[in-house]
């Protein structure tokens with residue numbers, strides 16, 4: 138495994154729609170492993186492939202502290218409700234902002250073995266999954282957020298910024 142460099146706001150790769158993964162080969166598995174190591178080094182709760190310079194539809198997240206989720210080609214099937222989240226992003230270091238996210242999402246994705254999975258996430262899980270899936274469409278949270286401000290002492294919930 139290896140640490141990958143996280144690109145930041147202004148990198149054109151963060152604004153592009155990522156391409157589907159056609160085949161889960163060794164390069165994809167290595168990417169997933171590297172993303173996990175990179176995210177954990179930065180104490181993140183989520184990371185998307187374009188943040189490490191790879192324009193593929195892959196992201197990882199901790200919907201709870203105990204479960205690492207690996208999403209390949211995730212698709213939103215349903216969303217319901219609203220909640221306000223206070224978010225940060227490893228690609229926008231030092232800032233947080235308020236974002237309206239769905240309260241519940243239902244998604245379809247492939248795991249690293251290529252198995253198709255349909256699952257629902259609520260509350261924090263819905264926030265982190267939505268934030269990471271936005272990255273795959275070239276969307277940063279700061280485009281949706283209000284009251285973007287310096288993160289300060291990070292006492293608030295901070296997506297990607299603090300586990």
Ligand code: NI
Pocket residue numbers: 225226227228268272278297
């Ligand atoms: Ni992010």
